[in-house]
Amino acid sequence: MKPADGKRAFVKKRSKVTASEVRKHVISGLHPIHRLSEGDNGLDLAVSMMEKIQFTEPVPPVDVEALLDQRKTCLLYSISSPKSSKPLFEYVSDDVEVTTIRQDGLTDHNYTTIPNIENHVRDICGFYCDNFSLVNRKYAQLGTEDIKDRWNLEKLTALRSLRPQIFHNGLRIMDREPSTISIDGGSFDTIDPTKCATEQFYVSMLKKSAIDKNTLLYSMLSKNRVKHFMNCINEEEKSWKWEKRGVPRLPEQEETPKLFVKVEKAAADPFFEPLFASMAIYDIKNRQKVTESMYFNIADHDKLDMLGSHQPNFINNYMQVLFNVTGKLEDMFLVVKIEKVLQQNDVFENSEPYTGTKDENNMERLERAAEKNCQRLGAYRSPLGFQVIDLQRIYKANVSTGASSFDRRTDPMMMSQCTTASGAVLTTAGQSQDDQCSITSADRTSIASMGSTLRRFGSGTSAATVFSRVRTPLTKRKFAPVSNLPTSQEVPENIENMPSCNLKFSSFIRQEGDKTSDEDIYRICSEMRRTNGKVHKKMFNFELELTLAGSNKSKEYQSHGSNLTLNSERVIHEAMEIPIYQASLNKSYKNVIFVYPKHINLSNRTGNARNIMIKIELMDANETAQEVVFENGSTRMSFLTSAKTSVIYHNRTPHFTDEIKLSLPCDLNDGHHLLFTVYHISCKEGDSSSTESPIGYTWLPLYRNGKLRSGNFHLPVCGEKPPPRYGYLDANNALPNLKWVDNHKPIFSCSTEVISSVHAQDEFLENFLAGVASLSSNDPRKPPVGETQLIRSLEGLCKTEPKKLIAFIHFIMSRLLFLIANPPYSDELSMKAFEYIGELLKLFSNVLHLDLDAHQRNMLLVSFVKYRKQAAQESKPHSNIRPVELKSSPTDNSLISSMIEHVERTHSAVNTGTKNIRLHECLLEVWLRARGSLRDVSLVHSWFLLEIILKSCSEYLTMTGRIHSPRKSRFEEQFLKNLETLVDILAQEVIIRHTNDPDKARMISNSLGYFLRDCFSIMDRTFVMKLVHKYLIAFAESMRKLVHSNELLSIKIDFVRVVCSYEHYLIVNILSDLKPSGNTNGGAVPPASFLSGNRTKSSSLTSWTLNDISRSTHYLSGQVLSDMKDSIISGKTTLCAKAIETVKELLQSHDLDDRIVEGESLAQVANIYKPLVTIVLDNIECLHSGSVRNSTDVSSTNSFVEQTQRQDVMAAIAGKLRNSPDPTFGKQQMDLPMTKTILCCVFWVLRNIDREDLKHWIRSLDNENMLKMLHILFHTMTSFEIKDDPASARRSPDKTSLTKLDEEPEPGQVKWRAQSSETCETKVDQISTLEALSSDAIVSCEVFMCVIEVVDNIIAVATDPKNAQFHILPMIFPIIMHGLSCNASDQVLEVIFAAQQNFLAKFPDMILEQNPELCAELSQQILRHCSSTRLENVRTMATVSLYHFLRENFKLYRNLTRARTFLSTALSTLLSGSCGIDIFVNDEFMIRSLEIANQLAAEDDTFDIAAKKKLTEQMQELTANLQKIMLSTVRMREHVNDYEMTIDLMYQLVEGYSNNPDLRITWLLNMAERHEKQRNLCEAAHSYLQASALVFEYIAQKDQNLSFESKGAATFSEITPNAIKESKTNFNSLKNADSENHIQSYHFTEAGVIKILEKAFALLEKAQLYELLFPFSKIILKYYHATKSYSRVSHTHKRLGIAADQIKETGEYYENQSDAWISPLPGIDKRCFGSFFRVAFYGKLFGALNNAEFVYKESAFSKLNEISNRLETFYTNMYGEGNVVVLKDSKPVQLEKLNPEKAYIQITFVDVYLSDNEKMERTTYFTRRNNVNRFYFEAPYTMEGRAQGELAAQYKKRTILTVENSFPYIKTRLQVVNRSVKDFSPIEVAIEDIEKKTRELSAAAQHKNPKMLSMFIQGSIGTTVNQGPLEIANVFLANAMLDDRGRPVDRLQNKLRLSFRHLQCKAMEAIELCRQLIGEDQKEYQRNVEENFESFVTHLKPMLSRQRNEITISEFSDPTVV
Structure with missing residues (x-):
C-alpha cells in the first residue's frame, strides 16, 4: 500500500541536505552531515514521542550596573566585622590588568643599530624582541572552571585532616596516619579506644537527655563536619564531557623529546696523547644525521699542553648533552667518534698503539713522538675510531618487562663489557646529585656577532617568572605532522621518560682510511641491526662509560633547575635537531x-x-x-x-x-x-x-x-x-x-x-612578509608595493608550505591584523586580510590537525592571542610614498573625539609607531561585512576572532586609561551596537547548525559564552547581561517552533554553564539585600556553622519558587535552575545530567571560595538556590528508583511505605510516585550518580540556609509536598549508604581468603547457589582508588548528617504548638530506623542513635502503643548493632538505646512482656541472616551489650526501689531468654554456607516453636526472605502462605474483630495442602492468659496479615504460579471490599487479568489408547516449575545426614552434571580433597563396601510420579507439577549384573519415592519417607518402549510441526534402527504361540501386539497429516517415509494379523478396538 503521505519509504530515509547546502559546505571546507533519524536517540519510546520540550521562557534581567553602584554607597555589612563579606559583594577595581612580560634568551646587542637590514627581517627581529602582553584576570582562579584545579591539589591533604570514618568491618577511611587507608584485622579491638566514647560518657549523656532531650543530638551534630563535602563527590564517567579551555605555555624553545647523555668516563689505554671526541644521533632509515654534533676532549692539562700554540681555550672532559629527538626511535643510532692529532700514518694505523698491551718502554717512545707531532700538527685532526649504539635496543631493553632477544656473546655492547643480561647496561642506580649542572643551548649562546643576537626591550616581569604563574595544559603539547612528516602516533612519547641506564664499552671500531663517509656509518649500523649486534670489524682498546636517560628521568637534568651557570665545567649542552622532523613554532630569534x-x-x-x-x-x-x-x-x-x-x-x-x-x-x-x-x-x-x-x-x-x-x-x-x-x-x-x-x-x-626563525625560505611567505614590510619603506629604491601586488601576496599565503606556516604563524597573524587595524589602501585589502585569517583558521583547525584543545582551538593560535600584543602592537607608520593614500579611518572626526583621543594617547606609553589601538572596532566591522563562505568560516572559528576582540578591548582600555572610567562610557556606542548584531548572528548560526552539525554549533555557542563571560570584567555588566538575554531569547523563540529541541537545549545548558564560570558570578547574581538578626531562641541549638541558625530574618516563601522576580533578580542562577527543571521534564538523560552537573559545579566553587565566609554570606548564597528544593520535590518521580531498597533487605522500607500510604495525601499523588501501582508519568528516571548529585545539591541548600527560613518553609508545606520531602529523606539514606563492602576493593590478593569474624558470606559466594543479577544492581561499583573511597565515605557521612538535621527541624515544626502536625511523626521514625539499617560510618550511626533516643524520649506512646511494627523495627536495629558491629562506640550507643527502649516499656506497662516479644522476634530474624547481607550475630558482642544494659538498669536512679528491683529481675529474665535463642541457632550458624542445611535447621526451629506463634511466624518469614534472596520464589511464596495460614488460625481461635471473616488455616487448603498443619498450632496457653501475655507481634494485626497476603500474592505472581492467584485473590479481595479499597481491588483484577493471559490453553490428547482421561499436551505450557533430583548421603562424615535420602528441587533447567559438580565441589571444600565420592549410577548402594572414612553422594534424576487416578484428576500441566509428593526413577539391569544387554535379557527397576510433604513447600529438599520398587521383565520393558513411542507420535501430531513429526515417524518405524520396533517384534513376537483366533496365548505378548497395532495406527495418522503439511520441496522425503512405513507394515504383518489373509494399509485407517 502507498503511505498516507504519498512518499515511499526510501524517500523518507534520504538525507534532507539540499544541494545548496552541500555547495556551501564544500566551499567552506566542511563536510555535509546527514541528519540523524529521530529514532537514533536511544531513549525510551514513550519519552521520544514527546512532541516538545517544556521550557521556561527567559525573563529580562535587572539593571545590574545600577544595583552594584548603589551597593558601593550602602554596605550591607560592617567593614570592621571580622567575618565581613565585603570581598564577596564588592567588585574589586583592579580585577583586570595588562602585564608586560620580557622575552628570555636575548643578549644586549641591538639589531636596530645594524644598517642596511631588510625591512621584513627588521620587522621579524622586532617581533621577537617585543614584550609579551598578558591580560591577567586576578581572580580567575576563583571561577568555576579553575577553582577545582586548586582543590584537586589540596584535596588529599584536606581529607586527611578530617575525622577518620570507621565502618563496621574495621575499615578506616582517611586516617591521620601516614597511610591514607588502613584495614584493621578481624578483631574489633583494633579500633582505637581513645577515639571511642566510654560507657560512662553515654550514661552521663543519657541522664542529661532526661532533662534536655536535644543535648546529645546537637552536641554530636556540631562535631567533625565537612565544609567542602560537595567537592568530595566522585566524578562519574559520562557520555559527554566538559573540558576546560587549554592554556598554552609562554612561547619558548620548542619542546621536543630529549635524550640525556652523560659521559661518565672516557679513557684510552695507553694514554699518551690528547684525543677529541664527538657525539651525534643518526637516522639509518632516512640515512641522515638528525642532530648536531657535540664535542668533548679526552685529555688532561698535560696532554693539552702538548698542543702548544694550538691548544684550545677550554677543557671539556665531562660532556653532558640533551639530544632533541622527534623521529622514530627505532631508526636512531648514537654515534661516538674519536679523533687524534694528524700524524704521518695511514688512518687505520693511527689506532695501532691502542690494540696491544701496555708497555712502559713503549709508552715513553709514544709520548715523545706524540709531543713532537702535536707541536707541529696540533691544529689538524685525523679520525681514529668510532662506536655505534642502537637506541632502539637500549630503549626496548630498558622499558620492556619481557625477555630480551639480545645475544650476550655477539652483541658488541656485551663484548664491550656491558653489564646487563639484556645486552645493554641497565644500571638504574641514581647518579650523583652533587653535580652543579646548568643547561645552555648551543644555538642560544651562538649569536655574538653583528646582528646575531637581539636585545630584549621593555621592562616588567621576566618570562621565567610569569611562567610559574601561568596555567598550563594537563598534557604536553605535541605538534602533529604536516605533509610527509611522521605522524604523532609514531613519535615515541616515552623517550623522555626512559629510565636511566649505564653503558660501558671497552673497545671501539678502528677507522679505515677509505671508509670515512657517513654512508659507511649507515652500512655498519644496518649490518649491526641485521646481524643482531654482530660486527665484523677490527677493534682497539678504549673505555667509554655513558649514562643514557630520558630528560624526565635524569637526575642531573632535573637538578639543574632554571639557572644557567655558564662558568661551570659541567654545563648541560643541548643539541639542535637537524633536520627538524616536526614542524614547530618559531618562538625566539634563531x-x-x-x-x-x-x-x-x-x-x-x-x-x-x-x-x-x-x-x-x-x-x-x-x-x-x-x-x-x-x-x-x-x-x-x-x-x-x-x-x-x-x-x-x-x-x-x-x-x-x-x-x-x-x-x-x-x-x-x-x-x-x-x-x-x-x-x-x-x-x-x-x-x-x-x-x-x-x-x-x-x-x-x-x-x-x-x-x-x-x-x-x-x-x-x-x-x-x-x-x-x-x-x-x-x-x-x-x-x-x-x-x-x-x-x-x-x-x-x-x-x-x-x-x-628570520628567513622563511619559502617564496610565497617571503613575498607576503616583504610586501607588508615595504609599507613602511620611505626609500625610493624600495618603494612600498601597491594594493594589487599586496593582495596577490596575500593570495599566495595558502600556497605556503605548511611547515613554514606553522613556524611563522604568530608573525603572519600579527601582520594580517595590522592590515585590518591600519588599512594602507581601500577596504578591499582589509577584507582580503580578514579572508585569509579565516583560511588560516580553517587550515590550522581542519587540515593540519595540530595541537587542538577540547574546544577545537589550535593552541598555536591560542598562544598568539594570549601572549602577543594585539591592540598594543607597534609598527612603523605607513610610508608617505604609497601609490594610494589611506582612506579616512573609522574614528570620529569631531573636535571632541580628537580631544579624547589626544588624552588617551597621553595616557598610553610612548608612542614610537603605529598601534592597532582600534583593532577591536575595525575587526568587528570587517567581520560583520563578511558574506558567503567567508562568513561561514569566520563563524565556525569565531573563538579566535572573539578572543582577539576581547584582548584588544583590554589593551585598548589600559593604553587609553579608560579602564578607570565608568563602565557605561568605556566603549563607543557603535561598537556596542555591532556587538549586539554579532550576538544575533551567532545565535542564528547556532540555531541553524544544531540539527545538521551540532558539534560546530556547540563550539560556536561556547565560544560566545566565554567571550561574554570575560566581557563582564571590562564592560558594562548590564549590557553584557542583556547580550546573554538576547542570546537566550533567540533560543527560546526557536525552541518554541521546533518539535525536537533536545540538542538546542543541550547547547543552551553548555552556554549558560560557561557564562556562570565567571569568577565574580555571585556579584552579578546576588542582588537581594538581607539584614542580620539576632538569635531569639533559648535552649540547645544546632551547630550554628552548619545550619546558619538565626542570623537573618525569614525570607518570603516565594523565594522557594522559581518565579519571574527571582529569575530576573538572580538572572544567571535562575537560568541555571530553569534549565535543570526543563531538562528533568524533558526526560532526556544527557540533558538532565548536564544541568545537574552545572548546579553541582557552582556549589562546589562556592564551597571553595575564600571570599564566602560561613554565616550571613553563605546563607545568602544558598538563598538563591532555594528553588532547587522545590524543583526536586515536583519531580520526585524522576529520582533513581534503584535507590529504593528491596523489601527483603530491611523491613523499615515497608514500614515507611505503610505509614505514607495511610495518609489521605496518597490519593492526591497517586500515579506520580513510583510506588503507585499504576504510574502514569512519562518522565525518564535518572541514574544513581545523577540522583546522588542532585540530592547533594539539595542538602547543600538545606544545610546552609537560615534555620528559621527552613522551618518557615517546612511549616508551609502541604500534605503532598511533606510526603514527598519525607520520601526524599528516606531514599537519600539508601542512595548514599556504602552498599558494597568497602574493604573488598582494597583488599590485597593474598588476603582474599581471610574471612571476617563470624561473617556470613554473601549468597553469590556460595558457588552452587548463584546470586541473581538483581541484587548486583543495588550495589555500587567497587572503588578503584583510595581517594575515591575516601570521598564516598565523606559525602555519605555529611549527607546523613544533613538528613538528620532536616528531620530534627521537621520534628520541631510538627511539635510546635502554633502549628501542630502530629500526623507527620509516624512517618518520621521509619526514616530514622532506615538510617540505622544502612551501612554507614560510626560517626553517622552515633548521630542516628542520638536522634532515635531523642524521638523515643519525646514520643514513647506513639512508638510503643500505636505502632507495633515500629517497635519491631526498632528492636531489630538495636539488637543488630549490639551484636554485629565491631565499633565499640556504636555498640555502646546501641546498648544505651536498648536500655532506653526497655525503660520506656517498663514505664508504660510496668513490665517487659511486650519488649521481650519484640526483642525475641528481632533476635530470631537477625540469627536467620535474612535481614541483611553483612549482618551476623556475634555472641560475645551480644552478651556484652546485655551486661551493659543490666548495669545501666542497676545504676538508674529514676525509679523507686520496688520498680527498680522488678525492672532488673525482668531484664535478667529477658537476657536469659535471648541467650537461649542464640544457643538454639548455633548449628544453623555452623552451616551458614550450606543453604539446604540452613533451611532445614530453620524448619526445625519453625516446628519447635509450635507453642510460640510469634517466633514461629518470625522464622517462617525468615525462611521466605532467605528463599527470595536465592531466587527460589516458589518456596518463598509458600513460606508466606504458611505464615498467612498461621495468622488466620490465630485470628480464628482468638475471635478478633476484623474487617473480614477468617476460617482458620483451612482457608488456604485449596491452595496448598501444607497449610493445614498450621491448624495444629497450640494457642491454648494464650486463651486464658493475662492481657499482658497476648501476642503483640505486628504480623498478627489486621495490617500485618494484609501485608503478608500482599507479599504472598506478589511472590506467587513472580514464581509464575498463576493458577493459584485466583483462589488466593478471593481471600485478599474480601479485605479490600470490606475496607472499600477499590483502587486496590482494581489493581488486583488487572494483575489477575495479566495472569490469565499468561496461562496458555493446554492442548489435550490421549496419552495411551486405553486412557479414559485427557492429558495435557507436552510443550504447550512453557513454564518449568523445577527439576527434581534424588540425593542420598552415605558416610559418617555427613553426621546427621548419613544414610539420609532427599529429593532436591532445583532451578528450572538444571542438569544432572550441574548439581553433581556443585555438590561435589561444596562438600570437597568442607571435608577435604579426595574425601568426597560421587556415585555415578542409580544402583542400590552396598554400605559394607564403602570406605567409612569417606563421604559418598548418590545423585539421580527423578520425575513426578502420578497414579492413574491422579492423572484423571489432574488434567493440566500445572496441576501435574503442583502439590506433588511422589517421584520415580528407573534403572536398567540384566541378570548378569550389567546395566545394558540384549532385548531378551533387558530388565528394568522402577523406584517410587514418597517425600514428607508436597512440592512446592517451604523447603527445597524433602526427605524420603517411603519407597517402593517394581521390577519389569524384558517384554514389559518392550511394551513400555512401544507405548512411549506411540505417545510421542500422538503428541507430535497434535503440534502439527512437519519437521518434528517426520523425525518421530522415522524413529518409530525405521527398519534400520538398532533395537528398534522391528527388532522388538522379532524378539518377542516372532515365535509367539497363537490361539484359534490368531492371538498370542501369552497375555504380555498379546499386549505387545496391540501396542504395535496402536503404533502403526498413529504412524499412519501422522503420515497422512504430514502429507498435508509439507511443501513441494519435501515431497521426495515424504515419499521415502511412506516407503519405509510400507516396509515396516510388511515386516510386522505375519506377527500382528489375526487371520492368515492379507493385511493392507487401509486397515489401519481407523483405530482398532480390541
Missing part, C-alpha cells in the same frame, strides 16, 4: 647555518695534493671573514673566523664527515658567501709556515634576491685565489682569467642546513 663538506676529488690535479684539508669561512661583501663560527665544545660564547676539516692521510678523494656551525648575521646581502679554501697539509718535519699549502678555492653565495640558499651543492674548484667582488657571482659561472681544477668540473660536494 639564525644558524650548518655546513657539511662531503667530498672532493683531486685525483686529476697535478702536484702534491694528498693530505687534504678544507677551511670554511663566512665572508661579507668586502671579503672579510666574519667571526661567526662556533668553537667546537666551547662551554661559553666563543666564536672563530674559520673552521677546518679533518685530514685523511694520503687520500686525493677524501670523504668528510665534519660539521661546521655558523651564526648568520641579520644584515645578509648578496655579497655574503661561504669561502672554501683547499689545503695540502705537509706532515714532514720543517718550518711550520710550510705546513699549509693552498691548492684550490671555491665559494657559495648565501643570499640572492632576498632569499637564503640551502641544500646540496656541487661546486668547481679554481686553482687560484678569486678576484675581488667574486662573492656576488656563482662559482658555477666560469670566471675569466682563472685556472680551474679539472676543467671547471664540480669536483667538490657540500650541503647546508639553515635553521632560522
Whole structure:
C-alpha cells in the first residue's frame, strides 16, 4: 500500500541536505552531515514521542550596573566585622590588568643599530624582541572552571585532616596516619579506644537527655563536619564531557623529546696523547644525521699542553648533552667518534698503539713522538675510531618487562663489557646529585656577532617568572605532522621518560682510511641491526662509560633547575635537531647555518695534493671573514673566523664527515658567501709556515634576491685565489682569467642546513612578509608595493608550505591584523586580510590537525592571542610614498573625539609607531561585512576572532586609561551596537547548525559564552547581561517552533554553564539585600556553622519558587535552575545530567571560595538556590528508583511505605510516585550518580540556609509536598549508604581468603547457589582508588548528617504548638530506623542513635502503643548493632538505646512482656541472616551489650526501689531468654554456607516453636526472605502462605474483630495442602492468659496479615504460579471490599487479568489408547516449575545426614552434571580433597563396601510420579507439577549384573519415592519417607518402549510441526534402527504361540501386539497429516517415509494379523478396538 503521505519509504530515509547546502559546505571546507533519524536517540519510546520540550521562557534581567553602584554607597555589612563579606559583594577595581612580560634568551646587542637590514627581517627581529602582553584576570582562579584545579591539589591533604570514618568491618577511611587507608584485622579491638566514647560518657549523656532531650543530638551534630563535602563527590564517567579551555605555555624553545647523555668516563689505554671526541644521533632509515654534533676532549692539562700554540681555550672532559629527538626511535643510532692529532700514518694505523698491551718502554717512545707531532700538527685532526649504539635496543631493553632477544656473546655492547643480561647496561642506580649542572643551548649562546643576537626591550616581569604563574595544559603539547612528516602516533612519547641506564664499552671500531663517509656509518649500523649486534670489524682498546636517560628521568637534568651557570665545567649542552622532523613554532630569534663538506676529488690535479684539508669561512661583501663560527665544545660564547676539516692521510678523494656551525648575521646581502679554501697539509718535519699549502678555492653565495640558499651543492674548484667582488657571482659561472681544477668540473660536494626563525625560505611567505614590510619603506629604491601586488601576496599565503606556516604563524597573524587595524589602501585589502585569517583558521583547525584543545582551538593560535600584543602592537607608520593614500579611518572626526583621543594617547606609553589601538572596532566591522563562505568560516572559528576582540578591548582600555572610567562610557556606542548584531548572528548560526552539525554549533555557542563571560570584567555588566538575554531569547523563540529541541537545549545548558564560570558570578547574581538578626531562641541549638541558625530574618516563601522576580533578580542562577527543571521534564538523560552537573559545579566553587565566609554570606548564597528544593520535590518521580531498597533487605522500607500510604495525601499523588501501582508519568528516571548529585545539591541548600527560613518553609508545606520531602529523606539514606563492602576493593590478593569474624558470606559466594543479577544492581561499583573511597565515605557521612538535621527541624515544626502536625511523626521514625539499617560510618550511626533516643524520649506512646511494627523495627536495629558491629562506640550507643527502649516499656506497662516479644522476634530474624547481607550475630558482642544494659538498669536512679528491683529481675529474665535463642541457632550458624542445611535447621526451629506463634511466624518469614534472596520464589511464596495460614488460625481461635471473616488455616487448603498443619498450632496457653501475655507481634494485626497476603500474592505472581492467584485473590479481595479499597481491588483484577493471559490453553490428547482421561499436551505450557533430583548421603562424615535420602528441587533447567559438580565441589571444600565420592549410577548402594572414612553422594534424576487416578484428576500441566509428593526413577539391569544387554535379557527397576510433604513447600529438599520398587521383565520393558513411542507420535501430531513429526515417524518405524520396533517384534513376537483366533496365548505378548497395532495406527495418522503439511520441496522425503512405513507394515504383518489373509494399509485407517 502507498503511505498516507504519498512518499515511499526510501524517500523518507534520504538525507534532507539540499544541494545548496552541500555547495556551501564544500566551499567552506566542511563536510555535509546527514541528519540523524529521530529514532537514533536511544531513549525510551514513550519519552521520544514527546512532541516538545517544556521550557521556561527567559525573563529580562535587572539593571545590574545600577544595583552594584548603589551597593558601593550602602554596605550591607560592617567593614570592621571580622567575618565581613565585603570581598564577596564588592567588585574589586583592579580585577583586570595588562602585564608586560620580557622575552628570555636575548643578549644586549641591538639589531636596530645594524644598517642596511631588510625591512621584513627588521620587522621579524622586532617581533621577537617585543614584550609579551598578558591580560591577567586576578581572580580567575576563583571561577568555576579553575577553582577545582586548586582543590584537586589540596584535596588529599584536606581529607586527611578530617575525622577518620570507621565502618563496621574495621575499615578506616582517611586516617591521620601516614597511610591514607588502613584495614584493621578481624578483631574489633583494633579500633582505637581513645577515639571511642566510654560507657560512662553515654550514661552521663543519657541522664542529661532526661532533662534536655536535644543535648546529645546537637552536641554530636556540631562535631567533625565537612565544609567542602560537595567537592568530595566522585566524578562519574559520562557520555559527554566538559573540558576546560587549554592554556598554552609562554612561547619558548620548542619542546621536543630529549635524550640525556652523560659521559661518565672516557679513557684510552695507553694514554699518551690528547684525543677529541664527538657525539651525534643518526637516522639509518632516512640515512641522515638528525642532530648536531657535540664535542668533548679526552685529555688532561698535560696532554693539552702538548698542543702548544694550538691548544684550545677550554677543557671539556665531562660532556653532558640533551639530544632533541622527534623521529622514530627505532631508526636512531648514537654515534661516538674519536679523533687524534694528524700524524704521518695511514688512518687505520693511527689506532695501532691502542690494540696491544701496555708497555712502559713503549709508552715513553709514544709520548715523545706524540709531543713532537702535536707541536707541529696540533691544529689538524685525523679520525681514529668510532662506536655505534642502537637506541632502539637500549630503549626496548630498558622499558620492556619481557625477555630480551639480545645475544650476550655477539652483541658488541656485551663484548664491550656491558653489564646487563639484556645486552645493554641497565644500571638504574641514581647518579650523583652533587653535580652543579646548568643547561645552555648551543644555538642560544651562538649569536655574538653583528646582528646575531637581539636585545630584549621593555621592562616588567621576566618570562621565567610569569611562567610559574601561568596555567598550563594537563598534557604536553605535541605538534602533529604536516605533509610527509611522521605522524604523532609514531613519535615515541616515552623517550623522555626512559629510565636511566649505564653503558660501558671497552673497545671501539678502528677507522679505515677509505671508509670515512657517513654512508659507511649507515652500512655498519644496518649490518649491526641485521646481524643482531654482530660486527665484523677490527677493534682497539678504549673505555667509554655513558649514562643514557630520558630528560624526565635524569637526575642531573632535573637538578639543574632554571639557572644557567655558564662558568661551570659541567654545563648541560643541548643539541639542535637537524633536520627538524616536526614542524614547530618559531618562538625566539634563531639564525644558524650548518655546513657539511662531503667530498672532493683531486685525483686529476697535478702536484702534491694528498693530505687534504678544507677551511670554511663566512665572508661579507668586502671579503672579510666574519667571526661567526662556533668553537667546537666551547662551554661559553666563543666564536672563530674559520673552521677546518679533518685530514685523511694520503687520500686525493677524501670523504668528510665534519660539521661546521655558523651564526648568520641579520644584515645578509648578496655579497655574503661561504669561502672554501683547499689545503695540502705537509706532515714532514720543517718550518711550520710550510705546513699549509693552498691548492684550490671555491665559494657559495648565501643570499640572492632576498632569499637564503640551502641544500646540496656541487661546486668547481679554481686553482687560484678569486678576484675581488667574486662573492656576488656563482662559482658555477666560469670566471675569466682563472685556472680551474679539472676543467671547471664540480669536483667538490657540500650541503647546508639553515635553521632560522628570520628567513622563511619559502617564496610565497617571503613575498607576503616583504610586501607588508615595504609599507613602511620611505626609500625610493624600495618603494612600498601597491594594493594589487599586496593582495596577490596575500593570495599566495595558502600556497605556503605548511611547515613554514606553522613556524611563522604568530608573525603572519600579527601582520594580517595590522592590515585590518591600519588599512594602507581601500577596504578591499582589509577584507582580503580578514579572508585569509579565516583560511588560516580553517587550515590550522581542519587540515593540519595540530595541537587542538577540547574546544577545537589550535593552541598555536591560542598562544598568539594570549601572549602577543594585539591592540598594543607597534609598527612603523605607513610610508608617505604609497601609490594610494589611506582612506579616512573609522574614528570620529569631531573636535571632541580628537580631544579624547589626544588624552588617551597621553595616557598610553610612548608612542614610537603605529598601534592597532582600534583593532577591536575595525575587526568587528570587517567581520560583520563578511558574506558567503567567508562568513561561514569566520563563524565556525569565531573563538579566535572573539578572543582577539576581547584582548584588544583590554589593551585598548589600559593604553587609553579608560579602564578607570565608568563602565557605561568605556566603549563607543557603535561598537556596542555591532556587538549586539554579532550576538544575533551567532545565535542564528547556532540555531541553524544544531540539527545538521551540532558539534560546530556547540563550539560556536561556547565560544560566545566565554567571550561574554570575560566581557563582564571590562564592560558594562548590564549590557553584557542583556547580550546573554538576547542570546537566550533567540533560543527560546526557536525552541518554541521546533518539535525536537533536545540538542538546542543541550547547547543552551553548555552556554549558560560557561557564562556562570565567571569568577565574580555571585556579584552579578546576588542582588537581594538581607539584614542580620539576632538569635531569639533559648535552649540547645544546632551547630550554628552548619545550619546558619538565626542570623537573618525569614525570607518570603516565594523565594522557594522559581518565579519571574527571582529569575530576573538572580538572572544567571535562575537560568541555571530553569534549565535543570526543563531538562528533568524533558526526560532526556544527557540533558538532565548536564544541568545537574552545572548546579553541582557552582556549589562546589562556592564551597571553595575564600571570599564566602560561613554565616550571613553563605546563607545568602544558598538563598538563591532555594528553588532547587522545590524543583526536586515536583519531580520526585524522576529520582533513581534503584535507590529504593528491596523489601527483603530491611523491613523499615515497608514500614515507611505503610505509614505514607495511610495518609489521605496518597490519593492526591497517586500515579506520580513510583510506588503507585499504576504510574502514569512519562518522565525518564535518572541514574544513581545523577540522583546522588542532585540530592547533594539539595542538602547543600538545606544545610546552609537560615534555620528559621527552613522551618518557615517546612511549616508551609502541604500534605503532598511533606510526603514527598519525607520520601526524599528516606531514599537519600539508601542512595548514599556504602552498599558494597568497602574493604573488598582494597583488599590485597593474598588476603582474599581471610574471612571476617563470624561473617556470613554473601549468597553469590556460595558457588552452587548463584546470586541473581538483581541484587548486583543495588550495589555500587567497587572503588578503584583510595581517594575515591575516601570521598564516598565523606559525602555519605555529611549527607546523613544533613538528613538528620532536616528531620530534627521537621520534628520541631510538627511539635510546635502554633502549628501542630502530629500526623507527620509516624512517618518520621521509619526514616530514622532506615538510617540505622544502612551501612554507614560510626560517626553517622552515633548521630542516628542520638536522634532515635531523642524521638523515643519525646514520643514513647506513639512508638510503643500505636505502632507495633515500629517497635519491631526498632528492636531489630538495636539488637543488630549490639551484636554485629565491631565499633565499640556504636555498640555502646546501641546498648544505651536498648536500655532506653526497655525503660520506656517498663514505664508504660510496668513490665517487659511486650519488649521481650519484640526483642525475641528481632533476635530470631537477625540469627536467620535474612535481614541483611553483612549482618551476623556475634555472641560475645551480644552478651556484652546485655551486661551493659543490666548495669545501666542497676545504676538508674529514676525509679523507686520496688520498680527498680522488678525492672532488673525482668531484664535478667529477658537476657536469659535471648541467650537461649542464640544457643538454639548455633548449628544453623555452623552451616551458614550450606543453604539446604540452613533451611532445614530453620524448619526445625519453625516446628519447635509450635507453642510460640510469634517466633514461629518470625522464622517462617525468615525462611521466605532467605528463599527470595536465592531466587527460589516458589518456596518463598509458600513460606508466606504458611505464615498467612498461621495468622488466620490465630485470628480464628482468638475471635478478633476484623474487617473480614477468617476460617482458620483451612482457608488456604485449596491452595496448598501444607497449610493445614498450621491448624495444629497450640494457642491454648494464650486463651486464658493475662492481657499482658497476648501476642503483640505486628504480623498478627489486621495490617500485618494484609501485608503478608500482599507479599504472598506478589511472590506467587513472580514464581509464575498463576493458577493459584485466583483462589488466593478471593481471600485478599474480601479485605479490600470490606475496607472499600477499590483502587486496590482494581489493581488486583488487572494483575489477575495479566495472569490469565499468561496461562496458555493446554492442548489435550490421549496419552495411551486405553486412557479414559485427557492429558495435557507436552510443550504447550512453557513454564518449568523445577527439576527434581534424588540425593542420598552415605558416610559418617555427613553426621546427621548419613544414610539420609532427599529429593532436591532445583532451578528450572538444571542438569544432572550441574548439581553433581556443585555438590561435589561444596562438600570437597568442607571435608577435604579426595574425601568426597560421587556415585555415578542409580544402583542400590552396598554400605559394607564403602570406605567409612569417606563421604559418598548418590545423585539421580527423578520425575513426578502420578497414579492413574491422579492423572484423571489432574488434567493440566500445572496441576501435574503442583502439590506433588511422589517421584520415580528407573534403572536398567540384566541378570548378569550389567546395566545394558540384549532385548531378551533387558530388565528394568522402577523406584517410587514418597517425600514428607508436597512440592512446592517451604523447603527445597524433602526427605524420603517411603519407597517402593517394581521390577519389569524384558517384554514389559518392550511394551513400555512401544507405548512411549506411540505417545510421542500422538503428541507430535497434535503440534502439527512437519519437521518434528517426520523425525518421530522415522524413529518409530525405521527398519534400520538398532533395537528398534522391528527388532522388538522379532524378539518377542516372532515365535509367539497363537490361539484359534490368531492371538498370542501369552497375555504380555498379546499386549505387545496391540501396542504395535496402536503404533502403526498413529504412524499412519501422522503420515497422512504430514502429507498435508509439507511443501513441494519435501515431497521426495515424504515419499521415502511412506516407503519405509510400507516396509515396516510388511515386516510386522505375519506377527500382528489375526487371520492368515492379507493385511493392507487401509486397515489401519481407523483405530482398532480390541
